[in-house]
Amino acid sequence: MQKYEYDKLLNRAISSLPEKVVVQERFEMPKGIIFHEGNTTILRNLVEIADKVNRDVQHIFSYLLKELGTAGDIDGERAIFQGKIPPKKIQERIEKYVNKYVLCHECGRPDTKLVKINRTLILKCEACGAIRPIK
């Protein structure tokens, strides 16, 4: 009788633990593989970065073009930017993107979603529930 009660309590305690807490791991900022080719600058792992932060490739790419003030194309897994852009400048913009569109400002985790409420783009955290409008 007593044993049975104990197991029941234990099961209840385990099943009430949020899953996210158990599998938590530290977020690592994605690193761009960037080099120059003729008069263009290549970001070799654009698609990989987008996958890692769970965002749309086109969304990141458009942001980078705007921030860098240049034109470019997506070529398979890579982004090609017109002109010789210092790699450091591109890496900084990638980090800016992640801070703005991916990481939760409350808990610092990347488990977030972009949602549109009325006309405002909102970053919603699935780990802690925080919401923040993106300006």
Ligand SMILES: [Zn+2]
């Ligand atoms: Zn959060």
